[in-house]
Amino acid sequence: MTNEGARQRIGFGLLLAATLLVVLPVLAIIVLIVTKGWSALSLEFLFTMPRDGMRAGGIFPAILGTFVLVLASISFALPIGVMAAVYLSEYAKDNLLTRIINLAIINLAGVSSVVFGLFGLSLFVVFLRFGVSILSGALTLGIMTLPVIITTTREALRAVPKSYREVSFSLGASRWQTIRHSVLPFATPGILTGAILSIGRVAGETAPILFTVAAFYLPKLPHSLGDQVMALPYHLYIATTQIPGVPENYRYGTALVLVGLVLIMNIAATRIRSRFRRKR
Amino acid sequence: MSAKIKVERLNLWYGAFHALIDVGLSVREKAITSLIGPSGCGKSTLLRCLNRMNDLIDDVRIEGSVRIDGQDIYAGTSAPTALRKKVGMVFQRPNPFPLSVYENIAFGPKVHHLAKADEMDDIVEDSLKAVHLWDELKDRLDENALALSLEQKQRLCIARLAAVRSEVLLMDEPCSALDPLATLRIEELMRYLRSDYTILIVTHNMQQAARVSDDTGFMLLGELIEFGRTTDIFTRPQDKRTEDYITGRFG
Ligand SMILES: Nc1ncnc2c1ncn2[C@@H]1O[C@H](COP(=O)(O)OP(=O)(O)OP(=O)(O)O)[C@@H](O)[C@H]1O
Ligand SMILES: [Mg+2]
Numbered sequence: 001m002t003n004e005g006a007r008q009r010i011g012f013g014l015l016l017a018a019t020l021l022v023v024l025p026v027l028a029i030i031v032l033i034v035t036k037g038w039s040a041l042s043l044e045f046l047f048t049m050p051r052d053g054m055r056a057g058g059i060f061p062a063i064l065g066t067f068v069l070v071l072a073s074i075s076f077a078l079p080i081g082v083m084a085a086v087y088l089s090e091y092a093k094d095n096l097l098t099r100i101i102n103l104a105i106i107n108l109a110g111v112s113s114v115v116f117g118l119f120g121l122s123l124f125v126v127f128l129r130f131g132v133s134i135l136s137g138a139l140t141l142g143i144m145t146l147p148v149i150i151t152t153t154r155e156a157l158r159a160v161p162k163s164y165r166e167v168s169f170s171l172g173a174s175r176w177q178t179i180r181h182s183v184l185p186f187a188t189p190g191i192l193t194g195a196i197l198s199i200g201r202v203a204g205e206t207a208p209i210l211f212t213v214a215a216f217y218l219p220k221l222p223h224s225l226g227d228q229v230m231a232l233p234y235h236l237y238i239a240t241t242q243i244p245g246v247p248e249n250y251r252y253g254t255a256l257v258l259v260g261l262v263l264i265m266n267i268a269a270t271r272i273r274s275r276f277r278r279k280r
Numbered sequence: 281m282s283a284k285i286k287v288e289r290l291n292l293w294y295g296a297f298h299a300l301i302d303v304g305l306s307v308r309e310k311a312i313t314s315l316i317g318p319s320g321c322g323k324s325t326l327l328r329c330l331n332r333m334n335d336l337i338d339d340v341r342i343e344g345s346v347r348i349d350g351q352d353i354y355a356g357t358s359a360p361t362a363l364r365k366k367v368g369m370v371f372q373r374p375n376p377f378p379l380s381v382y383e384n385i386a387f388g389p390k391v392h393h394l395a396k397a398d399e400m401d402d403i404v405e406d407s408l409k410a411v412h413l414w415d416e417l418k419d420r421l422d423e424n425a426l427a428l429s430l431e432q433k434q435r436l437c438i439a440r441l442a443a444v445r446s447e448v449l450l451m452d453e454p455c456s457a458l459d460p461l462a463t464l465r466i467e468e469l470m471r472y473l474r475s476d477y478t479i480l481i482v483t484h485n486m487q488q489a490a491r492v493s494d495d496t497g498f499m500l501l502g503e504l505i506e507f508g509r510t511t512d513i514f515t516r517p518q519d520k521r522t523e524d525y526i527t528g529r530f531g
Contacts, residue, residue: 172365
């Protein structure tokens with residue numbers, strides 16, 4: 001009895017230690033960024049153009065650029081990813097082709113992001129002549145997130161109880177009607193989870209945008225999908241390594257804004273998701 | 281009374297497993313027909329042949345003919361969607377969608393384009409009235425159907441079929457999730473619906489078969505052993521196996 005109790009306490013302690021081990025670095029990062037970057041935050045920092053060779057002024061173009069890239073890449077990847085997932089899990093027969101496609105998706109998820117960058121450069125920038133532009137960058141980022149979106153969508157579709165499909169068919173609904181009315185609505189929250197996971201990835205990646213869209217410095221804001229943009233992670237990279245004399249709080253401020261932007265977009269997406277949950 | 285459904289030499293295989301063997305029966309229109317038999321004898325399988333739900337399972341092979349209103353439902357020209365509208369199914373576990381009461385009933389009419397927007401309210405009301413749920417639920421139409429009692433859910437599932445004007449109701453152990461009183465009330469509903477619908481019910485409960493049905497079929501290991509008027513089956517069974525089953529001398 002006491003032996004059991006002791007074991008239980010040891011097991012509990014181990015689990016708690018593991019949890020702390022996971023949480024601590026995250027906390028440390030946040031504390032570091034906030035303490036070192038907080039003093040840089042101001043309306044000027046958030047909403048004006050850089051000055052003095054990016055050693056002062058604001059980072060507005062980079063914020064806007066990252067925001068635009070997230071929006072553009074998700075609005076490209078979400079519909080395509082969802083459609084592909086619906087096809088794969090609701091229509092495709094389990095044959096060699098389907099298995100190869102599944103394997104490809106799994107492998108796509110493991111490809112390093114700089115490879116996506118090179119791919120985007122050769123396909124979108126050079127071959128399709130989109131140039132170094134928002135379009136090329138968003139498509140590259142979108143392709144990078146497709147595996148996540150497809151996988152989470154398939155999980156979400158699989159989680160819809162079999163009986164919903166059965167009832168729908170038994171009422172005479174066609175396959176498409178069943179998917180449209182009895183499966184997708186109930187999978188929407190899960191699908192949006194995939195989108196939420198993608199936001200952070202898209203906002204934070206540097207390599208895929210390096211050759212496809214990101215600009216070192218731009219004196220004016222973008223006007224069309226054909227323009228280049230600055231982006232937070234890339235801006236952080238140059239401010240840290242390429243420009244001597246950038247104040248420390250300016251660099252950490254940029255990191256703080258990046259984290260904050262991802263957080264805000266995640267909260268917004270989570271709100272949308274819970275609206276769907278409540279409706280059901 | 282004429283035959284609504286005529287099944288002849290029906291055979292079904294799940295892969296290599298022969299689940300229905302030379303089944304033949306004719307189901308009278310606007311009567312209640314029950315199917316009894318031990319677990320695994322193929323009652324649900326037979327029922328699911330009548331609205332082609334077995335089509336959804338991989339590796340199923342079906343031979344023989346099933347005619348409803350004289351039409352072979354497995355002929356190349358028949359669409360399963362139209363068939364399933366006409367031949368509705370009530371499942372063992374009440375399975376409303378996690379939507380409002382109203383949307384649950386509107387689902388079928390929408391799918392079959394049966395109603396304009398302004399007619400839907402009437403369809404919902406009529407369908408709920410048909411299963412004696414209207415008075416209970418008329419103020420709860422926007423409530424999620426998952427909040428209903430099991431009996432109300434099962435009635436709602438029947439109302440869903442009324443909404444698409446099904447003619448045949450296939451009920452696979454519709455009361456097995458319900459308490460005895462709810463069971464009796466659903467049986468009462470079945471007798472009431474009998475004037476408009478042809479009803480087939482699978483049941484493990486022999487008293488239920490005896491109470492509600494006009495005709496009864498006894499199945500064993502994929503075969504329909506005996507089929508006839510319920511009173512005959514229960515009072516003078518022709519086959520020894522039927523007698524053993526209804527007298528409870530059977531596993
Ligand atoms: N999808 C399937 N694949 C393979 N075999 C199946 C499948 N569905 C049913 N069977 C088999 O077919 C036989 C008949 O099954 P069925 O469900 O029709 O029986 P039942 O009479 O309805 O039984 P119960 O009273 O338990 O519901 C059983 O032996 C069952 O194991
Ligand atoms: Mg069964």
